[in-house]
Amino acid sequence: xxxxxxxxxxxxxxxxxxxxxxxxxxxxxxxxxxxxxxxxxxxxxxxxxxxxxxxxxxxxxxxxxxxxxxxxxxxxxxxxxxxxxxxxxxxxxxxxxxxxxxxxxxxxxxxxxx
Amino acid sequence: xxxxxxxxxxxxxxxxxxxxxxxxxxxxxxxxxxxxxxxxxxxxxxxxxxxxxxxxxxxxxxxxxxxxxxxxxxxxxxxxxxxxxxxxxxxxxxxxxxxxxxxxxxxxxxxxx
Numbered sequence: 149x150x151x152x153x154x155x156x157x158x159x160x161x162x163x164x165x166x167x168x169x170x171x172x173x174x175x176x177x178x179x180x181x182x183x184x185x186x187x188x189x190x191x192x193x194x195x196x197x198x199x200x201x202x203x204x205x206x207x208x209x210x211x212x213x214x215x216x217x218x219x220x221x222x223x224x225x226x227x228x229x230x231x232x233x234x235x236x237x238x239x240x241x242x243x244x245x246x247x248x249x250x251x252x253x254x255x256x257x258x259x260x261x262x
Numbered sequence: 263x264x265x266x267x268x269x270x271x272x273x274x275x276x277x278x279x280x281x282x283x284x285x286x287x288x289x290x291x292x293x294x295x296x297x298x299x300x301x302x303x304x305x306x307x308x309x310x311x312x313x314x315x316x317x318x319x320x321x322x323x324x325x326x327x328x329x330x331x332x333x334x335x336x337x338x339x340x341x342x343x344x345x346x347x348x349x350x351x352x353x354x355x356x357x358x359x360x361x362x363x364x365x366x367x368x369x370x371x372x373x374x375x
Contacts, residue, residue: 157302183363193352193366200361239304243360247312248293249320250354250364252305 150175152242154253161230162261168215169225169256171240180244182216182223187255188236196238199223227258235260264289268353268367274375275340275347283338283370285353291365292358294336298322299350299369308351311336312358340372348374 151174161167173182184196199207199216206214211231215224227234240253266287275281285294293312297305307320311330325344330336336355340347350371354364 152304154304179360181360181363185363191350191369193354193364195363198361198363243363245360247310247318248356248358248360248362249295249307249310250305251307252297254302254304 150177150242150244150246150251152240152251152253154238154240154256156256157254158257158259160259160261161227161234163230163232165230166226166228167230167258169227169238169240169258171223171225171253173221173223173240173242175221175242175244177244180242182214183241183243183250184212184214184223184225185239185241185252186234186236187239188233193239197225230260232260232262234258266353266355266365266367268351268370270370271368273370273372275372276375278342280339280341281372283340283351283353283372285336285338285367286334287336287355287365288334289355289365290333291355292333293356294330295354295356295364296320296326296328296336296338297352297354299352305352308338347372 182199186194211228241250269284295310296308309328311317327339353367
């Protein structure tokens with residue numbers, strides 16, 4: 149069975165600085181998708197970024213980018229120029245061939261200091 | 263605007279009661295999902311449905327039941343058999359296919375009183 153692990157329960161970053169959130173996963177599949185979701189205090193889940201396993205190029209969305217290392221099964225999220233609004237719980241998620249199910253990590257709570 | 267609506271936002275259940283959480287979407291998505299969120303445990307899958315009149319158990323289905331009589335609706339019933347139902351419940355929907363992420367509802371906070 150696939151698993152997703154986020155080893156950092158909490159992270160902190162200074163406003164305008166850069167922070168990287170870690171995620172590792174375990175799978176025997178070769179074709180899959182990986183996602184990062186943001187859950188602010190409102191608890192509304194928001195899709196941040198998506199990466200296809202077959203694409204070598206790392207995905208980017210404005211200040212958000214990923215470092216996807218397929219062989220190492222690592223999928224980290226980099227947030228540049230951190231803003232107060234980035235403070236949230238961040239979840240890494242995996243989607244393979246099992247009925248469209250998203251498998252989530254435990255989450256990393258990011259705080260942003262002014 | 264298209265979206266996914268969960269109601270109520272807050273729900274209180276007495277011991278031994280069944281309660282039903284509503285989830286409705288107007289995105290024309292085929293698949294719908296129910297997750298439970300507890301502190302430090304991420305999101306755990308309760309039930310999911312890929313087509314009308316069909317659904318599958320997730321990782322923590324015991325004490326829960328669902329129905330999918332319409333494409334737009336996927337209600338979750340928390341039965342009295344669920345011994346620890348206090349949690350935040352999230353409903354999501356998705357187009358079919360691996361490349362699609364989920365659209366989430368705003369959640370229901372269930373508390374046992």
